[in-house]
Amino acid sequence: MDKEVAIKIGGEAGFGIKVSGLILGKTLFNAGFKVFGYSEYPSLIRGGHNTYQLNTAKNDVFSVTKKIDILVALNQESLELHGQELNNGGVVIHDGLDIKDIKDIKDIKDININLMDLAEKAGGALTRNIVALGAVMNILGMDLQLFNQELEREFGDKGVKVVAMDKKAARLGYDYLKKFKIGAYLKKEAGSKAGDYIMTANEATAQGMIQAGCKLYAAYPMTPATSIMHVLSAKQCDHHLVVHQTEDEISAIGTAIGAAAVGVRAATGTSGGGFALMVETLGLAAITETPLVIIESQRTAPATGLPTWTEQGDLQFMIRASPGEFPRFVIAPGDALEAFYMIQEAFNLAEKFQLPVIFLLDKLLSESDFVLENIEQHKVKIKREGFINDNELERMRDYKRYELTKNGISKRALPGQLAGVHVINSDEHDEYGYSTEASDMRTKMMDKRFKKLEQMMAEAPEPQLYGPRNADLTVVAWGSVKGAVIDALREIGDKYSVNFLHLTYIWPFPAKRVKKVLESAKNVLLVENNKTGQLADLIRQETGFELKNRFLKYDGRPFFREEVIKEIKKYI
């Protein structure tokens, strides 16, 4: 296959749309195809409309397209909402629905299958999705072997009977399609896996946390951060990790900071609303110089907003949140593999600089399925820094927790250490940690904390420039927009001269590097999933560059690749 295929499954919430989509995704992945899985669903458990879209190709795919090739419409709404998204020559699989509305799209292949009939023949109505997926497998031109393996993996714990029933359902759907004679969409022979794993960025983050030695995760459920807690909860016993569900987010960050204060690698996680509740304690981490990792997965805000949709609306909030001033890191990975590495770096940086590190995701990253390829599990080494051992402490006799040092970093004695007794103080304090309101000490302590900035800047990896060094257009984006831009650039090919500056370590702001790239850029296009262009404003503040070309989107949806391509083409 040279062409990418986009498959969308739509149906009522509670029908297992996401699970079905992922079974298909994993099958394709095991057959050697790259996949990107994107789900849309309302904030409801039953009723309401769910979709899962799989983009699959031989080459990398990290974004979702607006146009699709195959639509599995499990209800009328799917047809109404997504029929128009079909490409010419697209296929719609449905169960006796009225498809006249999309008949005006040329060449639609109308596959009307009595899914329910076949499902019942297979042994139960619940297999209706699987019948449809069997049909999809036929359209893709693949056999059912790998698909059946996925069924075993997914439903194995429900017993052999259930698995057998599902396999039968898939076979019935598959065979039913024979009479339609649709040419195979995927021509590649079944090969080996297309990478190492399929994971959401939340799953990758959770794995990275474990790898980084995180031993306490305190949180309160909030979409789209919650699945981090689910993954960690399931694995906690294997790794001496405690997942503690607290009474609220204030307690979540408070509990995490308490554990961090006694030397544990600890973290909390939430979405923007929960983070808002944590803000006071964020400042506590800063003034007490306690290492803390805070994960924030953005959703469409403010307030409850669109709880299950995506946005990049919290960037400036993350950088500024809290009364007062202090240094912090804000790190925003662009895909699941970056999340895996960067969360590990986050723990190292928090500990080294003794401050809060905010790890910024969004719904698109947190809940989309990515292929992780060439994963280097031990690329990021655990660096435990900033502690002081008992002998050293005893020799010292006059231990100062907040000693004024050249680089602003002072050694942490941990509660329990004999000669290190001190106050970890929320009040401004002297070098020992005792409260003080003296003007000179206040100034010195502020300066101490800010002295870390220089080294922080030096250690944070710089933004990556993808594509040629010199180009007619430079696209600038941060975090999750990476996938849409990278895929867009690949798709438009070398004949257009475009490069892409992607920011991940956003605060402290990498002003030097950004300035350098912008200075030599002929034309710049900012792409941001928010209303005002928060990164653009930040760039102006930090470099003086005004980015006038801002492609912004704030409807709760991520950028579709076609939109980005179209926008880029306006400038070249």
Place this chain on the structure above:
Amino acid sequence: MAVVSAAKFNTSISPTWCPGCGNYGIWAALKQALFELNLEPHQVLISYDIGCCGNGANFTRTYAFHSLHGRAIPPAVGAKLGNKNLVVIAVIGDGGAYGEGIQHLIHSARYNVDITVLVHNNQRFSLTTGQATATTPSKTVTPTTPFGEIKKPINPLLLSLDSGASFVARGFANDGQHLAELIKAAVKHQGFSHVDILQPCVSFNKENTNEWYRSVIYKLDSHKYKADNLLRAKEKAEEFEQNGKLPIGILYQQERETYESQIPQLAGEPLCRQSLEGIDCLAKL
């Protein structure tokens, strides 16, 4: 020279509380209790709230985590989960414990984490100059209630009993010996301990004075009162509302598995000592 008295829990800083403040008595009792429990300063972590009582962070020589207003309990829970070998105590005023951060009291009682919460209950926000709190009696005039408090006060002991606290006691700041015994029992108790400490605030509470307290409190007689019955404990907790008397002592104590003891990951070394070598997060994927 090693100090062999409760004075080893003094820092170089003298307390800044008003002369006659009940915090002195609580401070002394706390140090005495720690001393009699044979604890050393480094074995204890006290998480302090913000308030007059919280200023004790500077005067009491143990590891201290001076947190935020209403938020002393979550860090105490985190510290205990992180290092179960530490004796963990939270020191909070009634403003923080029963107002700003009341949810933390309720829930950590329910979790039965092995920490001790000492509430310096002076029925005022004292550090902010004496406004009414959740335990200020109705009709009391304060700067924010010039016509008398309208709201009904809560009963903190009933609250923690109902929340599942496994140790609930009431003490009096100016009965040091008795209070030290209570604190000792609370620290020794395995599980969540709540000690509400009646504390005169000489500057902002002219009603509930040392003399007034002495006229209404009485000590529970451990021969006559057995602290093993929840219903009886609730009756005791409500005695003031019923007949104007304030019993002090242990109202309730129940042996119950702690939160930590039911978490298998906490069975071995404390979390803070777990080795971070050789982790393989992808092993079972």
